Amino acid sequence: MSVDYRPFLQVAEAVAREAGALLKDAYGRVSAREKKPGDLVTDADFASQKLIADRILSAFPDHTLLGEEEGGEPDLACPWRWVVDPLDGTINFAHGFPFWAVSIALEHAGKLVVGVVYNPLSDEMYSAAEGHGATRNGQPLRLSAAEKLSACLIATAIPTDFPESADLQMAYFRRFSTGTHSVRRTGSSALNLALLAAGGFDVCYATFMNPWDAAAGVVLVREAGGTVSNLSGAAYDLYGEEILATNTRVHDESLAALEEARRGLAEGGTSR
DSSP: OOOOOHHHHHHHHHHHHHHHHHHHTTTTTTOOOETTTEEEHHHHHHHHHHHHHHHHHHTTTOOOOTTTTTOOOOOOTOOOEEOOOOTHHHHHHTTOOOEEEEEEEEEEETTEEEEEEEETTTEEEEEETTSOOOTTTTTEEEOOOOGGGGGEEEEEEEOOOOOGHHHHHHHHHHHHHHHSOEEEOOOHHHHHHHHHHHHHSEEESOOOOOOOHHHHHHHHHHHOOOOEEOOOOSSTTTSSSSSEESSSHHHHHHHHHHHHHHHHTTTTSSOO
């Protein structure tokens, strides 16, 4: 029996708006501290997550929740799991850089089925439920029409521990910066994926992304008609590390570019 996930989506949207209002009120008024070098957290992160968890688990007491801040280990036997980033782009938020969002997704029986990414500063609500498409403030999202990487704007997320994989990161960055419309590192993976679903980006890639960074955005991209895989073309694993999301048209070429970069690195040279 198929499930209509729209009622869950409505709850997610309402909760994201409430959490967004909390964050917007705190913006510019809270200080940050380091969880580890280069990785910040604020009291607003925790307040937003508490609000989201309280609202969702009150509405669905038999569900479980995995969140970035003190999310704990969810009950793996439960088929309903919410995957939440209460403030995606904390470093941006802490520095007053206006590119951050609330990200809420629902995983049912191992499948991502609902995704919401809300930008409180622009009041843009990106929403999707399995089988019902993706929207921004109620209007259908449309992927870009780019057919070649040469016409693409690309987004990436660099891991906090950059030195550990610096050579690989630079190989990918160099390849995707050559013969394209360039690469952006925005600091919010959720918004990167939402913008890809809306046609603003054509490709998003990362060697490491936490589940809460990607979950909602993956639903948006898929429901808009995009393709998501790992960096070698295998099925995307939310609990893995790699992600490649595209407008579908340039997915194969993107995979080939990644392989070219890896091959150049292995041979001790550079790609392109």
